[in-house]
Amino acid sequence: MDFDVVVAGGGSAGLAAAVASARLGARTLLIERNGLLGGMASAALVHSICGLYRLPNGTAAPVLANAGFAAEFAKRLLAAGGASGPMRMGRVEVLLQRPVAFAQLCDAIARETPHLEIRLQSEIVAAEAGSITLVWRGCTGKVTGQAFVDATGDAVLAAFRGAPCEMETTRLQRPAYIFALGGVEAGRLGDDARLRLARQISQAVKANTLPAAALGAHLRESPQAAEAFVTIDLDGGTDFNPLDAVCLSRLETEGREVAVRLAEFLRREVEGFAGSYVAAWPARAGVRESRRIVGCYRLEAEDLERGAQFEDTVAYAAWPMELRETATGPRLRFPTGEEPCGIPLRALHARDDEALFMAGRCISCSHEAQASVRVIGTCLATGEAAGLAAALKVLHGEGDAAAVNAAREKIVHEHR
CATH class of the missing domain: 3.30.70 (Alpha-Beta Plaits)
Structure with a gap:
């Protein structure tokens, strides 16, 4: 089967990437190893959506950090009765959600999106420059694409494609x-x-x-x-x-x-x-940190702390660095300013693989920065940006940050 864009991983980042790509008209395939979409929010029963809202700064109402698919998904989940809030917890705002409802909404959005196909219970076992080999129930098959998005959380696709990756060995966040x-x-x-x-x-x-x-x-x-x-x-x-x-x-x-x-x-x-x-029971334990892909830019802790802004910002990280390296519980590092940190498109594009984009917890960032960007709200935003960039590259030959942001605004207007 031949597609324009192939997205690996059907969690929040992967769903956002696949839907964004398909909404631009690219023939898109979404591959997921489990039997349901939603990733950590459904398979691992992560019941709070973090990173959707900017840190409170005295405003009466919570303010969404990212427009586009993240805002749309939260609105629809609330309207369906699958979530409550947002709820203030100390210095942050979270949306409490039911994993069953999260998975149902993922299915509904996937069904209604033209140009999008889903392959559940399919595992990647090999990859070449323009193709991926899948295995399911003792069968194998190959799909081809022109651009790819790795949203597997473990950089599975990147590893098979030979793209440089990195992983902590002694400080991994506790699962x-x-x-x-x-x-x-x-x-x-x-x-x-x-x-x-x-x-x-x-x-x-x-x-x-x-x-x-x-x-x-x-x-x-x-x-x-x-x-x-x-x-x-x-x-x-x-x-x-x-x-x-x-x-x-x-x-x-x-x-x-x-x-x-x-x-x-x-x-x-x-x-x-x-x-x-x-x-x-969860379908799997919740792994918070794993392998990350080396991108054209590496998001650092200092960027998160000072609320760095970039010329190619395509999403915002609004959650503090939530470090869970020891049994003493989370250690939160908040930014020093009021502005959320921008996430540059360069951090979503593999350094040595022109056709490979990434989203979710395996984007290009340090161990500390990943403790912020790994949360579901931010994954929805990076997923959308990566999917738009991949589709624009295939359909128009390039997709810089300005084009990605313009495409998001157009889609927001069309789906109001």
């Missing part, structure tokens, strides 16, 4: 394991209740009633009645490698083991949880 609890009594997870619960969990860990991995577990009510999400930050260990199947297998089984023990503890010891039960 998360998130599961859903049903049967939780309403009103049991207010601020005071969460503080009491954190103390109970801490005491249980000290008494060896709960494993150490349960320390720092965070519970949050879902927009769905009687439902809560539980997030556990796992210690990948000194040999943690998010690209290694043995390591990932250990991570998944450990996550479920800790979750079962924590769910039993809540049911037995915590008021309001007597009738609770595990309602859903």
